[in-house]
Amino acid sequence: MQSVIEFLASLAPTSLMPVAVLLLAAGAAAVAWPMVVAKGDRNDVKRRLKVDQGPVAARPEPVQKKNSGVVREQAVKRAQEFYAKSDPENVARLRLKLIQAGYMEPRAVGMFFLIRFTAMIGTTFAVFVLNRWMASPDATMTSRWTFIILSGAAGYFLPGLVLTQKVREKMREYRNGFPDFMDLMIVCSDAGMSMEAGVERVSKELAKSYPSLSQNLQLVCLELRAGRSLDDALKALADRLSLDEVRSFATLLQQSKELGTSLSGALRVFSDEMRHKRMSLAEEKAHALPAKMSVPVVVCILPVVLMIAVIPIIVKMTAH
Numbered sequence: 001m002q003s004v005i006e007f008l009a010s011l012a013p014t015s016l017m018p019v020a021v022l023l024l025a026a027g028a029a030a031v032a033w034p035m036v037v038a039k040g041d042r043n044d045v046k047r048r049l050k051v052d053q054g055p056v057a058a059r060p061e062p063v064q065k066k067n068s069g070v071v072r073e074q075a076v077k078r079a080q081e082f083y084a085k086s087d088p089e090n091v092a093r094l095r096l097k098l099i100q101a102g103y104m105e106p107r108a109v110g111m112f113f114l115i116r117f118t119a120m121i122g123t124t125f126a127v128f129v130l131n132r133w134m135a136s137p138d139a140t141m142t143s144r145w146t147f148i149i150l151s152g153a154a155g156y157f158l159p160g161l162v163l164t165q166k167v168r169e170k171m172r173e174y175r176n177g178f179p180d181f182m183d184l185m186i187v188c189s190d191a192g193m194s195m196e197a198g199v200e201r202v203s204k205e206l207a208k209s210y211p212s213l214s215q216n217l218q219l220v221c222l223e224l225r226a227g228r229s230l231d232d233a234l235k236a237l238a239d240r241l242s243l244d245e246v247r248s249f250a251t252l253l254q255q256s257k258e259l260g261t262s263l264s265g266a267l268r269v270f271s272d273e274m275r276h277k278r279m280s281l282a283e284e285k286a287h288a289l290p291a292k293m294s295v296p297v298v299v300c301i302l303p304v305v306l307m308i309a310v311i312p313i314i315v316k317m318t319a320h
Contacts, residue, residue, distance in 0.1 A: 100242050101166040102212050104219075116159045123155025124148060167242075170212055174241045177210035179278060181217070182249075182271035189264040195253065196224050216240055245274055 091109055098108045105111075128148050181202055188198030203217035216237055223233040234250035249270065256266050 096239065097163060097167060099240050100170060101163055102170055102215075104215075112159060112163070116156055119158055120152050120156040123158075124152035127151035171242060173210055174213055174216075174243055175245070175278070177206060177213040178243065178245055179271060179274045180209070181206060181213065182267060182274060186264055186267045186271060189267060195230060195263070196221070199224075213241075 094112065095109050098104075098112060103112075131144050131148060184202040184205055185195075185198050188201055189195075193201065199217055200221045203214050203221060206214040206217070219240075220233045220237050223236065224230065228236075231250060231254055234246065234253065238246035238250060252266055252270055253263075255261075256263050
């Protein structure tokens with residue numbers, strides 16, 4: 001890297017504009033490459049469909065908007081296929097993480113990689129321009145390029161940090177809403193409803209208070225309608241929510257079926273345990289609050305108190 005920087009510095013010791021143009025051209029070529037490749041990707045089925053539609057398919061849609069949508073979809077598709085072939089395990093983990101964050105579209109992985117690449121290129125170019133205009137004249141070429149490279153790396157990892165924060169927010173919502181889901185399931189079980197009908201009913205009731213949890217429960221209902229077993233659907237729900245409580249709930253239902261015990265009683269006991277666990281977590285945070293508040297108290301309040309107590313004494317001593 002040092003040799004590359006020295007080579008670029010020797011090419012243009014007084015101006016970095018050619019390097020900026022080179023980086024901009026490289027970024028534009030990388031972004032435009034999937035679009036160019038996607039032009040010839042039309043199979044015979046698409047051609048027949050296009051011919052069979054005839055004049056009916058002609059609609060007064062804006063051509064520019066349609067073309068931009070097709071280009072974006074093709075770019076996302078190409079990015080997803082490229083990373084799926086290069087590192088399938090990482091793509092599978094990222095797909096699960098996106099589902100846990102609430103992004104369940106099939107093209108979410110490709111969109112994430114496209115956003116990450118755009119953020120890296122955009123951050124690098126923006127910092128390069130700012131460094132060109134606002135950098136100190138005493139700064140060396142090595143320090144400037146180090147700052148630019150570190151900024152590009154920060155732009156590359158920023159979407160991952162945002163996604164992790166999104167997953168934490170969703171997990172907090174799931175953990176807060178699952179005890180309410182259990183209580184409503186107890187009411188449905190006492191009313192004589194089956195487990196499948198109860199899940200469908202509860203998913204509609206939780207749509208306003210916990211929309212993400214309601215969406216995942218509706219997916220469970222769709223899987224059950226498609227012929228999937230309840231145990232497999234709940235295990236898939238546990239993977240999407242990434243909660244141990246959901247896995248325990250699936251195990252509870254399976255054991256209740258095998259042993260023939262009362263389902264409403266088992267749900268009631270499990271709901272009480274979950275509420276007790278949530279209350280224990282709240283109490284733990286409350287007890288940890290004084291220790292956390294000691295740092296800002298010592299840093300911000302204690303110096304002011306000492307100044308108020310000591311300054312009058314210093315003034316009286318200096319007056320005499």
